[in-house]
Amino acid sequence: MCHYIESICIEKGQIQNLSFHNKRFNTTRKELFGSSTFINLENYINAETHFERTKCRVIYDQEIIDVSYQPYKLPSINNLSLVFDNEINYKYKSTDRNRINQLFDLRNDADDILIVKNGLVTDTSFCNIALWSGMEWETPAKPLLKGTRREQLLGDYTIKERNIYLEDIYTYNRIRLFNAMIQFGEIDLMINKFTLKNTIHINS
Template identity: 35%
Template sequence: MQPSDLLLETIKCEGGEVHHLEYHQKRLDKSRRELFGLTDTLDLSSLIKAPDEKLYRCRVLYSHTMESVEFIPYRPKEIKTLKVVPSDFTYHYKFADRSALERLLEENPEADDVIIEKEGLITDTTIANIAFFDGKTWITPREPLLKGTMRAYLLDQGFLQEKDIPSDSLERYEKVALMNAMLGFKILSHINILKS
């Protein structure tokens, strides 16, 4: 097993609780079934217990079997500038190898993160799914790079609507938010969006 073949789940542990574990379990099971043809379950609930009340990023590495579980104190990255960057990058499964995503960041040092555009449509940033507020509804791209667990939860709650978002339509939206397991749903204030 090469390190590049490992898959990753990033799970929020805070207040002694493990958050949205059922969504992470569902994605883990789906990835192992589709990539390796496996139908057994690596039961996350028996493997992950919050170490204490503090905020941790629980980093789970797996493939056919569970490789490692570690708890890392979490400090969110501050995002003030996003840049729309065209790319044909695909990331349907949450692989631990993020070198292609990190390269996009290195190539665009003027931005805190990049919004990846595919065929004229917005997908995700390198660290999160994205949503835009049109004055009535929060809209998230119909075809993200990766279907995140927080995105899935908010869609199930009816809080988000899926829609194609052309990159040339961003000025129509009033607000932008990032979402992932660790951030939750974070509305960005005073955000500057650059174009390539």
């Protein structure tokens, strides 16, 4: 059975972006299970004892099933393999990552993948992205998953939504990867033939 996940960053004993996690968590419960009871994740998370960056993983369906904690190390990402898949769907953050994992396994010698769906750039295997236009940071308007940090960055006008077509990607000069655990700017790559490599079509 498929369950759903909130991956929450704890740092210096504080839960990061709690309101955005609560919103997505309760929206998922309502849309998939018809649950209208609000649950505050803060009541289920022991943050005070975690001072280093820690990944809190909440597994749930209609109710919370499990809460676990793991020290987090920033991954080393230096290049991405372009993968085309027009059928992939990951609207809800779930434990079923089979399709994403299949695409990730095709990356050859790249560190991660950048998924293109119907001609539009979306996400990597575990991050939302933003690209620098020379004037502003633009993020795909149709990501696979609307991440909590993405929502926070949109809310404070750090990034702006736009449909980003693959043929336009080299008009940008930098790409940033981010998610609940990775701060905006911690993974920042120049866009060139060395950072975007290979082209793999699954279905198109």
